[in-house]
Amino acid sequence: MTRCLRELSAGQRAVIHSIQASGELGRRIRDMGLVPGATLGIVGRAPLRDPVAIRLKDFTLTLRNNEADHIMVKTEEIANG
Numbered sequence: 001m002t003r004c005l006r007e008l009s010a011g012q013r014a015v016i017h018s019i020q021a022s023g024e025l026g027r028r029i030r031d032m033g034l035v036p037g038a039t040l041g042i043v044g045r046a047p048l049r050d051p052v053a054i055r056l057k058d059f060t061l062t063l064r065n066n067e068a069d070h071i072m073v074k075t076e077e078i079a080n081g
Contacts, residue, residue: 003075005068006052013041014073021070032061034071 002017016038043053051062
């Protein structure tokens with residue numbers, strides 16, 4: 001079962017399943033290293049839950065929720081199970 005990156009909570013880890021954006025937004029997301037198979041963790045969220053801070057490899061980046069909506073992930077428990 002895949003779900004949207006926006007639905008994850010702080011502390012959860014997941015593997016990117018697919019990127020459902022095309023054009024400039026899709027290229028921008030992939031350029032940040034957010035590609036299928038990459039493992040990420042949710043570091044935290046701003047007080048109004050937007051943006052979301054994620055940890056990917058050795059760096060932290062933030063995404064707005066409308067960008068996170070295009071990233072489908074599997075949580076680590078599901079990906080390993």
